Amino acid sequence: MRAAARGRDVLFFQQVLNGLTIGCVYALVALGLTLVYGILRIPNFAHGALYTVGAYAAFALIGRLGANFWLALAGAAAVSAGLAVLSERLVFARLRAAPPLHDMIAAIALLLFFEAGVQAVFGAGFFRIAPLFPQILRFAGLTAPAQRILIVGAAFALMAGLHLFLDRTWTGATIVASAQNRTGAALVGIDADRVSMLTFAISGALAAVAAVLFAPIALLSPAMGELVITKAFVIIILGGMGSVAGAIAGGLVIGFAESFGAFYVSTDFKDIIAFGLLTLILSVRPQGLFGRIAR
Amino acid sequence: MLEVRGLTKRFGGLVAMRGVDAAFPPGKISAVIGPNGAGKTTFFNLVSGTYAPTAGRVLLGGRDVTGLRADAMARLGVARTFQATALFDGASVRDNLIIGHRLRTRATLWDALVGSRRLAAEERACRDKAEAVLDLVGLSRIGHRLAGGITQEERKRVAFALALATEPRILLADEPAGGVNPGETAGLAELMRRIVASGVTLCLIEHKMDMVMRLADHVVVLDHGERIAAGTPAEIRADPRVIESYLGVDAAGMPP
Amino acid sequence: ADGDTVRLGYTGPLSGGAALYGKNCLSGLQMAVAEINAAGGLAVGGKALKVELVVLDDRYSPPEAAVNAKRLVQQSGAPVVFTSHSGGALAIEAFNGDEGFLLGAYTSSPAVTERGDPLVLRIPPSFASYIAPFVAYEMKRFGGKLALAGGDHEYAKAWAALFGPAWTKHGGTIVADNPMSYNKDADFYSGVGKVLSAGPDVLFVGGASEPTGLVIRQAREQGFAGGFAIMDQAKIDEIAKVTDGLDMLDGAVGILPLAYDERPAAADFAARYRAMFKADAGSDAALNFTGFNVVAEAMRLAGTVTDARAIRAQAEAAAKALTPKQNPTALTGIDVRGGFLQAAPICAVEKGKIVPLDAAALGG
Amino acid sequence: MALAFVGALSALGLNLVAGYAGQLNLAHAGFVAIGAYTVGILTVDHGVPFWIAFALAGVVSAAAGAAVGLVSLRLRGDTFAIFTLCVGFILYLGIEKWDGLTRGVVGLMDIPAPPGIGPVSFATDRGQYYLALGVLAVGVWLMRRITASLVGRSFLAIRNGEALAQALGLNPMRTKLTAFVISTFYAGIAGALYAGQVRFLGPDIARETRTFDALIFAVVGGMGTLLGPVVGAVGMSWAIQALQGLQDYRMVVFGPLLVLCIMFFPAGIVGALEARFARRRAALAEKRLAEAAPVPGAAPRGSHA
Amino acid sequence: MLTLDEVCLDYGAFRALDRLSLAAAEGALVVLLGANGAGKSSIFRAVSGLHRLAAGRISLGGRDLAGVSPAGVVRAGLVHCPEGRMLFPAMTVEKNVRLGAYVHRRDRAGVKRGLDEVMAMFPVLAEKRHQPAGSLSGGQQQMVALGRALMGRPKVLLLDEPSLGLAPLVVRQMFDAVAAVNRRGTTVLLAEQNAHAALGIASHAYVVEGGRIVLDGPPDALRNDDRVRRAYLGG
Numbered sequence A: 001m002r003a004a005a006r007g008r009d010v011l012f013f014q015q016v017l018n019g020l021t022i023g024c025v026y027a028l029v030a031l032g033l034t035l036v037y038g039i040l041r042i043p044n045f046a047h048g049a050l051y052t053v054g055a056y057a058a059f060a061l062i063g064r065l066g067a068n069f070w071l072a073l074a075g076a077a078a079v080s081a082g083l084a085v086l087s088e089r090l091v092f093a094r095l096r097a098a099p100p101l102h103d104m105i106a107a108i109a110l111l112l113f114f115e116a117g118v119q120a121v122f123g124a125g126f127f128r129i130a131p132l133f134p135q136i137l138r139f140a141g142l143t144a145p146a147q148r149i150l151i152v153g154a155a156f157a158l159m160a161g162l163h164l165f166l167d168r169t170w171t172g173a174t175i176v177a178s179a180q181n182r183t184g185a186a187l188v189g190i191d192a193d194r195v196s197m198l199t200f201a202i203s204g205a206l207a208a209v210a211a212v213l214f215a216p217i218a219l220l221s222p223a224m225g226e227l228v229i230t231k232a233f234v235i236i237i238l239g240g241m242g243s244v245a246g247a248i249a250g251g252l253v254i255g256f257a258e259s260f261g262a263f264y265v266s267t268d269f270k271d272i273i274a275f276g277l278l279t280l281i282l283s284v285r286p287q288g289l290f291g292r293i294a295r
Numbered sequence B: 001m002l003e004v005r006g007l008t009k010r011f012g013g014l015v016a017m018r019g020v021d022a023a024f025p026p027g028k029i030s031a032v033i034g035p036n037g038a039g040k041t042t043f044f045n046l047v048s049g050t051y052a053p054t055a056g057r058v059l060l061g062g063r064d065v066t067g068l069r070a071d072a073m074a075r076l077g078v079a080r081t082f083q084a085t086a087l088f089d090g091a092s093v094r095d096n097l098i099i100g101h102r103l104r105t106r107a108t109l110w111d112a113l114v115g116s117r118r119l120a121a122e123e124r125a126c127r128d129k130a131e132a133v134l135d136l137v138g139l140s141r142i143g144h145r146l147a148g149g150i151t152q153e154e155r156k157r158v159a160f161a162l163a164l165a166t167e168p169r170i171l172l173a174d175e176p177a178g179g180v181n182p183g184e185t186a187g188l189a190e191l192m193r194r195i196v197a198s199g200v201t202l203c204l205i206e207h208k209m210d211m212v213m214r215l216a217d218h219v220v221v222l223d224h225g226e227r228i229a230a231g232t233p234a235e236i237r238a239d240p241r242v243i244e245s246y247l248g249v250d251a252a253g254m255p256p
Numbered sequence C: 001a002d003g004d005t006v007r008l009g010y011t012g013p014l015s016g017g018a019a020l021y022g023k024n025c026l027s028g029l030q031m032a033v034a035e036i037n038a039a040g041g042l043a044v045g046g047k048a049l050k051v052e053l054v055v056l057d058d059r060y061s062p063p064e065a066a067v068n069a070k071r072l073v074q075q076s077g078a079p080v081v082f083t084s085h086s087g088g089a090l091a092i093e094a095f096n097g098d099e100g101f102l103l104g105a106y107t108s109s110p111a112v113t114e115r116g117d118p119l120v121l122r123i124p125p126s127f128a129s130y131i132a133p134f135v136a137y138e139m140k141r142f143g144g145k146l147a148l149a150g151g152d153h154e155y156a157k158a159w160a161a162l163f164g165p166a167w168t169k170h171g172g173t174i175v176a177d178n179p180m181s182y183n184k185d186a187d188f189y190s191g192v193g194k195v196l197s198a199g200p201d202v203l204f205v206g207g208a209s210e211p212t213g214l215v216i217r218q219a220r221e222q223g224f225a226g227g228f229a230i231m232d233q234a235k236i237d238e239i240a241k242v243t244d245g246l247d248m249l250d251g252a253v254g255i256l257p258l259a260y261d262e263r264p265a266a267a268d269f270a271a272r273y274r275a276m277f278k279a280d281a282g283s284d285a286a287l288n289f290t291g292f293n294v295v296a297e298a299m300r301l302a303g304t305v306t307d308a309r310a311i312r313a314q315a316e317a318a319a320k321a322l323t324p325k326q327n328p329t330a331l332t333g334i335d336v337r338g339g340f341l342q343a344a345p346i347c348a349v350e351k352g353k354i355v356p357l358d359a360a361a362l363g364g
Numbered sequence D: 001m002a003l004a005f006v007g008a009l010s011a012l013g014l015n016l017v018a019g020y021a022g023q024l025n026l027a028h029a030g031f032v033a034i035g036a037y038t039v040g041i042l043t044v045d046h047g048v049p050f051w052i053a054f055a056l057a058g059v060v061s062a063a064a065g066a067a068v069g070l071v072s073l074r075l076r077g078d079t080f081a082i083f084t085l086c087v088g089f090i091l092y093l094g095i096e097k098w099d100g101l102t103r104g105v106v107g108l109m110d111i112p113a114p115p116g117i118g119p120v121s122f123a124t125d126r127g128q129y130y131l132a133l134g135v136l137a138v139g140v141w142l143m144r145r146i147t148a149s150l151v152g153r154s155f156l157a158i159r160n161g162e163a164l165a166q167a168l169g170l171n172p173m174r175t176k177l178t179a180f181v182i183s184t185f186y187a188g189i190a191g192a193l194y195a196g197q198v199r200f201l202g203p204d205i206a207r208e209t210r211t212f213d214a215l216i217f218a219v220v221g222g223m224g225t226l227l228g229p230v231v232g233a234v235g236m237s238w239a240i241q242a243l244q245g246l247q248d249y250r251m252v253v254f255g256p257l258l259v260l261c262i263m264f265f266p267a268g269i270v271g272a273l274e275a276r277f278a279r280r281r282a283a284l285a286e287k288r289l290a291e292a293a294p295v296p297g298a299a300p301r302g303s304h305a
Numbered sequence E: 001m002l003t004l005d006e007v008c009l010d011y012g013a014f015r016a017l018d019r020l021s022l023a024a025a026e027g028a029l030v031v032l033l034g035a036n037g038a039g040k041s042s043i044f045r046a047v048s049g050l051h052r053l054a055a056g057r058i059s060l061g062g063r064d065l066a067g068v069s070p071a072g073v074v075r076a077g078l079v080h081c082p083e084g085r086m087l088f089p090a091m092t093v094e095k096n097v098r099l100g101a102y103v104h105r106r107d108r109a110g111v112k113r114g115l116d117e118v119m120a121m122f123p124v125l126a127e128k129r130h131q132p133a134g135s136l137s138g139g140q141q142q143m144v145a146l147g148r149a150l151m152g153r154p155k156v157l158l159l160d161e162p163s164l165g166l167a168p169l170v171v172r173q174m175f176d177a178v179a180a181v182n183r184r185g186t187t188v189l190l191a192e193q194n195a196h197a198a199l200g201i202a203s204h205a206y207v208v209e210g211g212r213i214v215l216d217g218p219p220d221a222l223r224n225d226d227r228v229r230r231a232y233l234g235g
């Protein structure tokens, strides 16, 4: 009897770890999405493609250039950030005067382009990035693949870093200020173009980091971004569009909902659970968990 | 005609309107004045159903209409213009006015699908109404222009026409002469007189004191969401509280 | 077919999540086309016709496959359309009889031939023949508790629907049934955890090879020590790339990877494939290769490249007439409904090695 | 091409709710799927005659639209759009997981072709083509009636300024809901046509990518114009087919083309043409007025543009 | 110091400024009077680069400002304290004020000194230093906006209706502060509807109507002008 209860606890904690892992990945992706949305009001559907590109960039750096994991991570972040900035300069900046719908269509077009581009370069096959820490940690009956611990640790470090960056640095403050009041920001001498580019760069880098951290326990495929981007959208409306805290909280909520849903209810229905949760929360709080009402 | 009792509105912690009583007699011109942020626009928003009051009552012709939404109020005959002179900028002036009369029509989707005779008649009625109000505000010649491309004064007139197209009993005008020069202001005042003469009760918010004083039969002064005075223009002009908080003949004077 | 060229069609996933699979299948067809043309073309009605394969992407979507098939028939005049997924095949079956073209369906799903479409060839072996030996091997080696953790796509569900009852009939019990989305999910940790919590001896797994590898990997990471019954969509050599070798696969049964197939025709095919594509051949390629050759041979025997019914009528004879070079998969015939009679060899992983199994000895 | 007409019909519906009423419903494909499955399930599992199922498809889809609209239309702007994206996902997942009703991932097969009416047969491709064309023509004609009427004007008023429209006595919720329901009715009929044409249904038709397709049709053709979606659907279907030859590189080319298209024709093809005609008409009217009643010095400030 | 020469500004088809010219000498406190919508804010938007000119020239100390971005204008020494305050509502008071020094961010000591000065000038802000700016009352928010603008070390300061929505007492404090800033050498351009108070501290005044200057002169001259009296002085 006691053993069974203990077994249940172990399983429970296992799910907590798992929810945390997925939640962290989602949160990192959602953070970039929400930053871009908060400042530029662009629902960037191409964000998922930046995630994909990041993973493939790291794969190429490791496989073809022999880079180590951390170098590949940095390289991937740079590649995705660069592409994000390019799409801002070449596409979104030119659509600033256009109706909002056009941003969305452009983002969809970019998504198609990047995804097809990845496939054209790397082919349609699955790839894997070897885990940095392939070990399995076992203690007190719990098993935890080290890579998962790494994901959680790195994600939280990154979120903390991002928070400090936004909160403590001048450059970070320009982003927060622009999100709260674009005109006000321009009037204290903040360069709106610079902030847009910076925001896109950060969002691309976050997506790439999430992808590279997660890649060793998942698979690379040209469509891999689709799996996370829709969740990321759920998360940012759940958390309140444009809210950084909301993206993190929303990411964890969806991560746990999926993990526990898959375990205690049915793996088949875990996505429905996540989306159902969203519908439920939004019908009670239309502005999301952390959203401000109106502008 | 229109009466409010103990009207109160809270936005979170901020009390934008506190226990305001006021009555607007039919066939007359009333004015609401007060400093920026006093709650004048909020007052209109409450009366027209844009906001629901936190407390208090709104009575229209003796009937309690508290909490009705804006569209219901419009159908009961309460029309308004907006401080920012909202128009459908992408449509022509005439199309703006046609939609303004939609609330007096009954055609449904079904009428549209089968192309019923009622729809045709009502569309004609809307067009006629549009021409009539255009004529009343003196803008027949710009009916075809895009509403986004006309002058500020014309916008103010179109806003009146739009409100009139709803066939209101009472018209609430938020700064109808804001942003137009004195010459044009006189023209607008003339227009307002004509509107009242056609049987519509008028209530306006205005900062242009000379115009208010000349035009209004009755003035309500708001400050910090409270009614600080009400009466004829002459009474208001002499009220020390109004002078202090609004009219600003600052006896103390400012440092040089 | 105009003048001296006969065009055949292919619709399959060439982009999206299943693109690799679609391309593998396509490569077998392309290889057959290349070899036929290199040998001077297809001799029909006294002429040597050049063969051309018209390829369209359907992103694994059945409706798009149907649309593509219509296009292939109407615009390219293809008398035969190949497709590599059961959804597409079923969608095309809705009208291929009316439109009079032959469907070359690369799917093990029995539903494709069960509905009596007279113009269909089902190229892969029926998976039914694998089930008994898989059950026997795993139950004997690991015990009677089975957890079903296969994919939630149509083909995997069809497998599970036969595998589960076979298992209980053999005296085992099913302790968990939790299909997972191999095509859409990135992480299976919770799903695997759920089935493991029921304490199974054997896991039934399978979807595309790489996600299957992930599922196996995560099962081992969570401490599972039992065996795996791997459905035939997943290939053990491809799985091994995800599990970093065969260690984690110990105790798995599945179909024998082509690279380990030592029968001469198969080995020869693998060598030719390598020369042409600079990559290892998989069984998807080999089976499609054979399938195409059957169709080509049937056209030759029927003396027509337009009359689908006549071509279909010669399929059985064509299958029997294939040379070993045309027939790396040891096709022996075609049943009345159009199902190919061939059985891929099966294997197990024991002590870090792939060992062929004798299906007959295990009761297959 | 028959499928392009189905796409046009679906885009026509999306255009009503998004282009005219200003509510971007990203669950649109879900409603197309509801229509398609209504036909599929009724004809295959319940032996309902095709044309009855066809009519019911629109009704069922519109009823689902009413239910979804009541909840989602309380949200505004981007939140509404993203929320409906999620609703679309739920519809898609619902179709995929509820195998008992929809056959799930296996798909629904053996849907009968639309039976002929009198001497006209729809079993052939040519028949299908004319059927789709016919339904589309009726759809455009009805859409024209709706958009040109007071009802259509109400939609535009809501899009252009909800607060002002409400102050003018329009009930925003009811107006938006009407647009939503008509739009989902069109989606349902498009789905029914699709079912009769492809005769096999899988959950994929509810995917968000299908909504994006319809959206792209409408935007490229001209959002908020009557014929824009039709022009867009036919044009883009043609373009996508024309690019099939590029195989893997299809979307690599298509993506940038799309971006250029919205950059240089922000109002869409039909929108650009209409603006051109409108300018010419306005200039003419202005000229006629000037000739008729020359008012000295009346050229108003601000009218120079 | 600052001159506008035949400036035109359009909102779509609507011409908000129509060949408008004005000048502010160094150290002057220039007041713009005008009704709602006369175009006062538009003048400021044109100067600070928030809105592109349709025609005309703007120069600051001899430097042409046409086509310079808002950030560039701030760096050139002109700070615009806008109508509606445009604060960062979720940021603390201190951060709002500090961000005003964005273009001088490398001068850490200077930023600190500026911050101390602002806090000393508005003691109530020092008290509320760590509260979100959005939670302050209107008058306090206006002080934050003014403090933030001063952190930009403006040579020319544009103040758009700083008394908007403020209680009379607060209005007075505000005008005291503006006068003090001006005394320390900053050229100030002040848009006001509160004509009495504004004329009290001005060195020169312009009357704006319908996007044009209709009248200008020293405060006393305007006070005695009939039209101004009627329209802006309520009598």
Ligand SMILES: Nc1ncnc2c1ncn2[C@@H]1O[C@H](COP(=O)(O)OP(=O)(O)OP(=O)(O)O)[C@@H](O)[C@H]1O
Binding pocket: B011, B014, B016, B034, B035, B036, B037, B038, B039, B040, B041, B042, B043, B083
């Ligand atoms: N929707 C709202 N949410 C929160 N606060 C509001 C809202 N609307 C108005 N307020 C607040 O209510 C108060 C009164 O505002 P209101 O717009 O009624 O003033 P007003 O008298 O019309 O001023 P003005 O003359 O400048 O137009 C202000 O402090 C304003 O900030």
Ligand SMILES: Nc1ncnc2c1ncn2[C@@H]1O[C@H](COP(=O)(O)OP(=O)(O)OP(=O)(O)O)[C@@H](O)[C@H]1O
Binding pocket: B152, B179, E011, E012, E014, E016, E034, E035, E036, E037, E038, E039, E040, E041, E042, E043, E083, E193
């Ligand atoms: N973004 C805009 N789009 C269109 N018209 C505008 C815009 N901003 C201002 N206007 C119009 O331009 C004119 C001048 O506006 P401006 O804001 O400069 O006036 P103002 O003198 O500052 O008035 P206020 O006292 O209300 O602040 C007004 O008629 C206004 O309606």
Ligand SMILES: [Mg+2]
Binding pocket: B040, B041, B042, B083
């Ligand atoms: Mg107001």
Ligand SMILES: [Mg+2]
Binding pocket: E037, E040, E041, E042, E083, E160, E161
């Ligand atoms: Mg202003």
